[in-house]
Amino acid sequence: MASQKQHTQPGKEHVMDPTPQFTSPDYQPSNKLQGKIAVITGGDSGIGRAVCNLFALEGATVAFTYVKGHEDKDAKDTLEMINRAKTQDAMAPKAIAADLGFDENCKKVVEEVVNAYGRIDILVNNAAEQYENITIEEIDDPRLERVFRTNIFSYFFMTRHALKHMKEGSSIINTTSINAYKGHPTLVDYTATKGAIVAFTRALSMQILSRGIRVNGVAPGPIWTPLIPASFGEEKIAQFGSDVPMKRTGQPIEVAPSYVFLACNECSSYISGQVLHPNGGTIVNG
Template sequence: MASGEQQQFPPQRQEKQPGKEHVMEPTPQFSSQDYKPSNKLHGKIALITGGDSGIGRAVAHAFVLEGATVAFTYVKGVEDKDASDTIGMLMQAKVSDAKDPISIPADLGYDENCKRVVEEVVNKFGRIDILVNNAAEQYEAVSVEEIDEERLERVFRTNIFSYFLMVRHALKHMKEGSSIINTTSINAYRGHPKLLEYTSTKGAIVAFTRALSLHLVEKGIRVNGVAPGTIWTPLIPASFTEEEVKSFGTEVPMKRAGQPIEVAPCFVFLACNHCSSYISGQVLHPNGGAVVNA
């Protein structure tokens, strides 16, 4: 994963969101032999939305290596294989006294589904210590005129409604020392000319993170965010043209796309109380060297 080396991906395109990790070439890297766990999340219960692939999978894997019990959501009928693969990976990686990971199919854009997910996790594990809001979708648009109301609502439901709704229900089962981590994007800070509604939701997530951190500080619950840059995930071939995929990442200072495992340690750091107990309302920026006004 050296910087400064020119990189190209094989041209590829997936026609439907969310993308599928198991058909990508090369497969995104969710783990690394260089990652050395140190029991940072021992005994914690974590719920990760969109945890079947991409950044979510890497976060789930890092969490179980650190001793956490993990539940994650995925889209039924589209991400079943990725979810099944992830469960297998987590089972192999989990520590002996952690409980078995679970996957929950859900469309998180709707309140009743978010409530059901939280209740299933609590019924299984008793509480939630770490909530990672990560599920997202995005679509290119050459002109704002091609973004109709239905598409706009769909993206906002997935990317920001779900964050509000998951927090709304999870908070009943979180206590002092718990952590909420929201996945935003570099696009919230620099914009993106072809990802108009996606970028708008990511800006909303930054504002939501800052406001929620102030809202929950007296309860001892920390709220932070991670703003990944150009990362090789299923969103990429499911969003961009073959030519755009081929050159994906070459524009950043490090001249390459990042891998999900290069983002996951940010979530571990923010979830771990003895690493980040004095940090709330902040956003970390694993983005390959791009300088943003954060």
């Protein structure tokens, strides 16, 4: 992995070298999500972009969120990608700028999607940010609140507004992390939010299963996304992914099929409250 460092968050995919792989010629779509309306938060880059691409290839109409002013180029690129990938009967995709850490913004996102498409069938809560801190004393109140607002508050906000427009057979998928299961010494606040997402997924699943709505999660391991060069120093970036059994960094396209599987009722109708682990072979329990 080439050494590189970005000095602002969110990270930008279009300046990364090598560019994360969001698609693969080996992936063969089969209309798994035909006619579905999907919302992906943080969909402009990284895992979110790969999910947008596969959802579009599988027949879904896709809307995604991004951070205005920071991710405009990535969002534009992703929107063009979805337009190329989408099936003939899918509606035009939407890119929606929003700071999802605040309830009123999440409400506006849901309203914009519903006004355009009428409903929501799949909600992917994926937006996240992280900052490296050597000691817990370095994490001040504003930083702690910011990380929790983006990484877990937004999941609550988006879900409670989206549920009004979701019916039986719908699916909610939350992005957590391998760090929720094994910890991370320099990402304590980020890791805490990812643990909260696991618990949120399990509890929400139990609460709304009677409505016929499934809730699951995906816990990626070390994946090459803009979050990495925006979070770590050059030495850690260069070594990123070398400590997993596969001895390499994963690509977003290696994670995105997990979301397709969990979104598709024909594939995962008997699965709820669970987390999938595309993490390079690390064994996790719990």
